Every structure is written in structure tokens, then in C-alpha cells.
Amino acid sequence: MSKKRRHKAKRKPVRAIRTATAKGESYRGREIGRDILKGVVFIAIAFGIKLAIEHTTVGQQMQWMSYNLLQLQLPSASLPVTIVDISDLPAKDTPVGAEMVTATPRDTLKELLNAIAEQRPKAIGIDIDFSPDEGQLLPDDPQFFQHCLDLREKNGVPVFLGVHRTIAEPSEKWLGERKFEPLAANILIPNDSKRMLNLMTVHEGNAFVSEEEKSKPSRSMSALLAGAYGEGDTTPWIHGLLTQSGLVERFTEREIAENLSVQDFPIDYGSVDDIIPIHYDTVLQRSRNDKPFAGKLVLIGDATLGTATDTFVIPARNKPYPGVFLHASAAYTLIKAPLYDLTHSGHIILDLLLSGIVLLGVVLIKFRYKQIEMREAAAEKARGLLTLLVVFAGIVIGVVFVRTTRVLWDDFFLALILLVFHPSIEHHGEKLWAWIKRRILHLGNRLPAGHERATSLKNVGLLLLFSAVVTLTTSSGVKAQENPVAIIEKITGVVILKHEGKQIRLKPETDMARRLYAGDSVYCTKGAKLSLRIGGKETKLDENSKWFQIPTQMSPDSETQRALNAYGRIGGRKRGGRGKSTLFSPADESAVSPELFTIRWAPPARKNCVAAIDMQGRDGKVLWQEKNIDVATGKFDSEKARQALATYRTANMNGSIRLNLTDSCGNASHSDFKVLSIDDENSLKEELRFWDCEPESWMKHLGRASVFSQYQMYSEVADEYEQALALLPSSRDLLSRTAEAQHAIGNLSRAKELARRRK
Numbered sequence: 001m002s003k004k005r006r007h008k009a010k011r012k013p014v015r016a017i018r019t020a021t022a023k024g025e026s027y028r029g030r031e032i033g034r035d036i037l038k039g040v041v042f043i044a045i046a047f048g049i050k051l052a053i054e055h056t057t058v059g060q061q062m063q064w065m066s067y068n069l070l071q072l073q074l075p076s077a078s079l080p081v082t083i084v085d086i087s088d089l090p091a092k093d094t095p096v097g098a099e100m101v102t103a104t105p106r107d108t109l110k111e112l113l114n115a116i117a118e119q120r121p122k123a124i125g126i127d128i129d130f131s132p133d134e135g136q137l138l139p140d141d142p143q144f145f146q147h148c149l150d151l152r153e154k155n156g157v158p159v160f161l162g163v164h165r166t167i168a169e170p171s172e173k174w175l176g177e178r179k180f181e182p183l184a185a186n187i188l189i190p191n192d193s194k195r196m197l198n199l200m201t202v203h204e205g206n207a208f209v210s211e212e213e214k215s216k217p218s219r220s221m222s223a224l225l226a227g228a229y230g231e232g233d234t235t236p237w238i239h240g241l242l243t244q245s246g247l248v249e250r251f252t253e254r255e256i257a258e259n260l261s262v263q264d265f266p267i268d269y270g271s272v273d274d275i276i277p278i279h280y281d282t283v284l285q286r287s288r289n290d291k292p293f294a295g296k297l298v299l300i301g302d303a304t305l306g307t308a309t310d311t312f313v314i315p316a317r318n319k320p321y322p323g324v325f326l327h328a329s330a331a332y333t334l335i336k337a338p339l340y341d342l343t344h345s346g347h348i349i350l351d352l353l354l355s356g357i358v359l360l361g362v363v364l365i366k367f368r369y370k371q372i373e374m375r376e377a378a379a380e381k382a383r384g385l386l387t388l389l390v391v392f393a394g395i396v397i398g399v400v401f402v403r404t405t406r407v408l409w410d411d412f413f414l415a416l417i418l419l420v421f422h423p424s425i426e427h428h429g430e431k432l433w434a435w436i437k438r439r440i441l442h443l444g445n446r447l448p449a450g451h452e453r454a455t456s457l458k459n460v461g462l463l464l465l466f467s468a469v470v471t472l473t474t475s476s477g478v479k480a481q482e483n484p485v486a487i488i489e490k491i492t493g494v495v496i497l498k499h500e501g502k503q504i505r506l507k508p509e510t511d512m513a514r515r516l517y518a519g520d521s522v523y524c525t526k527g528a529k530l531s532l533r534i535g536g537k538e539t540k541l542d543e544n545s546k547w548f549q550i551p552t553q554m555s556p557d558s559e560t561q562r563a564l565n566a567y568g569r570i571g572g573r574k575r576g577g578r579g580k581s582t583l584f585s586p587a588d589e590s591a592v593s594p595e596l597f598t599i600r601w602a603p604p605a606r607k608n609c610v611a612a613i614d615m616q617g618r619d620g621k622v623l624w625q626e627k628n629i630d631v632a633t634g635k636f637d638s639e640k641a642r643q644a645l646a647t648y649r650t651a652n653m654n655g656s657i658r659l660n661l662t663d664s665c666g667n668a669s670h671s672d673f674k675v676l677s678i679d680d681e682n683s684l685k686e687e688l689r690f691w692d693c694e695p696e697s698w699m700k701h702l703g704r705a706s707v708f709s710q711y712q713m714y715s716e717v718a719d720e721y722e723q724a725l726a727l728l729p730s731s732r733d734l735l736s737r738t739a740e741a742q743h744a745i746g747n748l749s750r751a752k753e754l755a756r757r758r759k
Helices: 002-023 029-054 057-073 106-117 141-155 178-183 221-229 237-244 280-285 323-335 344-366 372-400 412-420 422-440 449-474 560-567 639-650 678-692 698-710 714-727 732-745 748-758
Strands: 081-085 092-096 099-103 123-126 159-163 184-186 188-190 195-202 217-219 252-257 260-266 297-301 311-313 320-322 340-342 484-492 495-499 502-506 515-517 521-524 529-534 537-542 547-549 568-570 583-585 590-592 599-601 610-616 622-630 657-663 668-675
Touching: 029 057, 029 344, 029 412, 057 372, 057 412, 081 280, 081 323, 106 123, 106 141, 106 280, 106 297, 123 221, 141 159, 141 178, 159 178, 159 221, 178 184, 184 217, 184 221, 188 195, 188 323, 195 221, 195 323, 217 221, 221 297, 221 323, 237 340, 260 323, 297 323, 311 323, 320 323, 340 344, 344 372, 344 412, 372 412, 484 698, 495 515, 521 529, 521 537, 583 668, 583 714, 583 732, 599 657, 610 639, 622 639, 639 668, 678 698, 698 714, 714 732, 732 748
Parallel strands: 081 297, 123 159, 123 297, 159 184, 590 668
Antiparallel strands: 092 099, 188 568, 195 217, 195 260, 252 260, 311 320, 484 515, 484 529, 495 502, 495 521, 521 547, 529 537, 583 599, 610 622, 610 657, 657 668
16 A cells, blocks of 8 residues: 555656646747747738728728828929919810810910920920810811921920820821821829829720721820920839839739720829919010020919819818829929839738738747746737837838838728737637637547647648638728719708818808718717718718718729720810800700700800701701791790601601701801600609609709719709709809709800809
């Protein structure tokens, strides 16, 4: 018995010694490998979460805030571009074929060019769309274009003329003739005002483009001006190395349609508020001894806010800017201040590098400790400290020093936030994986000790596969669109709108009928109420709703022209609408219903004129005509004209109809339209019936306007907006939309009147 007791007494200390030894094991290969693999898995999971978030509205709002902050860090500098403001230069009526067209007077532009060219600037750009409209140039355009070519030959000053309507066509059509091609500058500005177009290429398969013209790019105004200036070609070696490595890019290429691709670049807006335009009258009257344009680039365009029709909201600024300011800032960026975007690979490597630094630091610190408890405690403490240091370094290098690095890391908010929450993600991930092993895989502690290492590797492998699936699945999130998805119906009390990172107090008088966009948020303070119309349904909010975010709404796919419209819009003055004797009902290139057919036009200044109106089918046959109409009335209703349209439709005649108006004062205009089919007209009535059941309200008219818009009945759209505005005359958003609708159909005098009311 005593021997047996001695045997037990000897075994007890041995077990204790082995336990102490186990607690004091060194940090060895198996444990290092497990920690590294586990760290890599959770880095992958965090990266998958980041991909999921950045494609949502919240993620994009965070990127926009990041970009705004980066833009505010960019320094102000002296721009090599001077703007000449022609906002006050009135357009003139010019006969083009059988109609009158309003356009910027070419004789005044020629005087401006001559006065500027005498000072030997580097180049001159005119921010006006000079491209032909339906294949027709103004009568004076060929001579004006030739004068621009002569300035390059005689004075050595290249002149570039804006092109927008014909940018998707062959280069010989950009300005009407092949010899004028060197003058053409693409003035399309992306809707994403963070960027500017550099090149646009039409690829094979586009019916507009001949074999010899395929893949010939059009260059933007800013790119042509920068090229003429002769600087901006040198790239710092570090940026060159990063570009060659595929981590950053100065220009981003993307395909916006099957046969259309663009190359664009980020704009440095650091100096946009330092641009002081010179009025064109000052240029014409300036002494020859004063030479503000010598050695500079000159941009001629509309530069007065409120007059210019091409305005854009740019990052980190509280007001919109005319397009000419964007062209100037983009040219400066190309010449003196290039910016670089992180590529997709660059984003991945940077995100992994930040997390990898923390992981590597924790692994190295674990080497100092032998006891497991002390090792884990030190690792936990070190992880928090290292995370804080890495986040601080990321902010300093990525944000504060952006003026030095010139690299735009526009998702740093999201990347650093996820880095801070990485330990929490890891903790919950481990708990989830333990639950999966126990409840789904039924692993638990049942495996023999000999299989411990194989099981550990298998678990890590399965978790890595799981994280890869999460990453691939969540990376296909839907990107928020730039289309309005809600409208304000009623405001009571103090309501706050958060739009693009800015908070705006909504006013019941002026913000009724205001459009809201995906990602916008609204907040009702105590006692306040807000009624929204979202997707045709009414949504009521109050103080209990907290911050309510406007949901995302998808937009339909588009063809080449729709892709262009989705990518950007004209950044410059248009050639002009039709003249004062222009038909605007039916609107040109619209559709009509015979029952609603009404003829309206803008009366000419001269009185006592009589007009003749006729309608012609696609074969030129006259369908209806009327003479001796008093032009001063501006309107003519004819039951016979409606019957003629109904008869034309009944005969299954397709194609457009032309309505011609000529008066005894020498004015002439026309409008091309199509007649709705019987099926479309029945569908129209059915959709209108829904809104006709509503009581009289401005919302009812906006609903009817949306229906008419679907059927391309643009004159009726403008009429409905006018009726809504009559019920809500102080709404700034409704004033803008009504003005836009009137301008679109050619009722320019009414559009200008509404624009003045909004100021």
C-alpha cells in the first residue's frame, strides 16, 4: 500500500510539470501558421464586407465625403487659363433653310478672336456647340471656321471650337467638313463632376462611322488646350513606377456602350474659386498695351451663374459652376497638377497592406512571450495600438499629404473604419465559425488528437472558401443612380435634408415639390412632419422616423446616345433654340394624340401678320391646311386638323408628319412629329385615368406630366408643369422644371421668364 501511495505521489508533480510546460511553450511554427492563416481569413472577410458596402448608397456617400475632404486639401495656384465671359452677349436670329435659328453672333466672336490673338496666347477655346444641327450649319459658319484656321497659320494661335451634337459621328461631320476637323473640341462633361473627359472613341459596329473613321477618338476641350500649352508631359518617377505596376492610373478607360468608350481623369478644383472672368466688352475696349492673355490659354464661354445654362455641382463647393470653369480646371490639372486614382488592384493591395501591417505586428510581438495567457493579452493590446497607429498614418499620408502624393484614395473613410472594427469582426467571425463547426459540420471535439493539425488546416481552408464566396457574392451590389426617386409633398415644422454631405433646412414655401435622390436623408425635428411620394406611394414621416434615407431606384439600360446622356452632358453654350416665330406645340420630334392636338407658336414682334399652316405626310402629300391666320394670337385650334390626323392614323400610315408655318412677315418654321397609335392612345388614357381620379392638386399635374413624358408628348408635359406651378408658385424646383420643359419645346421667352423668377 505504501509503495502504491509513493507511486501516486510521484505522478502528481509530473502532470503539474507538463501543464506548466504547456503553458510556457514558445511561439512556434504551427501556432504562427495558424494565426497568420486565421488573420488572412478575417482580412478577406473584412474586405468582402467593404466591397458589399462600397456599392451601396451609404458606401457611395462615404466615398463622396472622402473625395470632398481630399479636394479641400489641394492647394490654390495661379491658373494658366483665363476665361472671357460672353453671358451677356445676346444671340441673333439667323435663317437656316426654312426656319429661324438663334445663335451666338459670329461677327462678335470674330472680333474677340482677333483682339485676343494679337496678344499671342498659347491657344483659344470657344465653349459653344458649333456642330451642325440635323446636318445644317449656320450660313456664316464655314467662313468663321476658316477664319479660325487662318489664325493658326498667321498668328500661330490654335483655336478650338466646341462640338457636342455630332461627337458620335465621323470626324468629317464634327464641324461639317473634314478640313475643319482640327478645330473640333469635345465639350461633353461627365455627370460625375469629379472627372473630365479626355478622349472619346467610337468603335466598330456604329452605323454612323465609316471604315476609315473607326476608332478615331475625339479629344476634349481641356485636353486640346493642355496639349497646345505644351506642359504636363513629365511624370514623377514614383508615379511612373506606380502606374507601371498597375496600382494607380492618371487616366481611366471605360466602355459606356457596346460601340463607345471614354477615357477620363480626376480634376483638381483647388483653384476654381480664384478664376475671375473678364467681360467680353472689356476685351474689345482694352488698350493694346495691356496684354492679360499673353502666353496663356483663353476660354470663351458663359461664366455668369444664373445666365449660363450649363451648370454643374462640383466637389467640396457650396454652389454650382458654369461648365467653362470645369474646362479651365481640367486644363490646369493636365498641365500643372495631375491627379492619380487608385486602380482596383491598388485599392485591394492598400487595404490588404493596412491590415497586414497590424497582423504582422501582432505576430512579431507574440515572440516575446512564452506563456500563452501573457502572449494573448499582449497581442490583444498590441492589436489596438497598432490599429490606431495605422489609421493615423493612413489619414496623414492619404489625406493630409494628398497635395504631395497627388493620389486620390477616395474610400479611406470606409477602409479605415473597417480596420478599426477588424478585431470585432474577427471575434464575431470566430464565434460564428465555432457555431458552424458544432451545429452544421458536427466537428466539436470528437476527432482524435492525431487529427488535430489536419482538422485545423481543414477548418481554415473551409473558412477561407466561405470568405471567398462572401466576397464574390457581395461585390456585385447595385450602384446608386443619379435619378430622382422621391418628391416632397408636404412640410410641417423644421425638417432637415442631408444631401451630398450637406445639411439643408427645408422651407415649406420654396421646397415643396422638391426632388430627392437615392442616398439623400431627411430628419423631422420635434413636432415636424414630412410627406413624400416615393415610387407612386405616399410616405409620411415624423420625429419618430429618425433619419430616413431615400431608397435606390434602378434606371433602364440605354443605347449609344442614351449612354452618352447617362455619362455626361454639354458643358458649354448651345447653338440656340429656334427663333421667335417657332412652333412649340406640337414640339419638334414629339408625339401627338389627335384628340389633344393644338397648334401654338411664339408670336413675332411685328404685328398685322397673317400665316398659312399645313400638314404633310411622309410622302409630301398635304393632309390639311389653313390660311389667313392671325399670327399675333399664337394659337390655333382646328377640328379639321384633328380629323385629318385621325384619318391618317386609321389608314395605318407610319412615319413623321411635318407641320409648316409661314407668315406674311417673312418668318417660317416647322415641326416634325408622329401620331400615337390607337393602342398607345388607349394606354395613355388608362394611365391618365389614375391621376384624373385624384382631387385637383399640383401632384396630380406632375403625375399627368410623367405620363405624357413616357409617350413623348412634350408640349403636354410643359402644360401640366405650368398648371402645377400655378398651384405652387414659390417652389424653386418646380420653377426650374417648368422652365426646362418650356425650353425643351422651344418656348424660349416663357423659359427665360421663369428663369428670372427663380433668381
